[in-house]
Amino acid sequence: MIAVKRLIEILEEKLGKVIELHEIGYETVWLMPEEIDEQLVPIHVITHLADPVICESANYTDEKGDYYTLIVIETGNIENYEVLLKNDEVVKQSEQGDSI
DSSP states (O other): OHHHHHHHHHHHHHHSSOOOGGGOEEEEEEEOGGGSOTTTSOHHHHTTSOSSEEEEEEEEEOTTOOEEEEEEEOOSSSSOEEEEEETTEEEEEOSTTOOO
């Protein structure tokens, strides 16, 4: 549920409104490293992780129809690796293990 909480935090800051928990979609996906898009998650972020890599994602569609997705990967660092997408385009990615 880390991805859900983080997406709510990010969107409340970005959109300036309260997002209700029931408005957020959530899933956990187990992927093999070769299945992960390197444009979303650089290979160096996952090379030390055991197979399969566990990814959490949360999504939200606003009243304009814009679709936000947050992908979170626990890497063993203090901060998780995060990727925020809007309408399937990368908006922001973690840098050097920092949260977005």
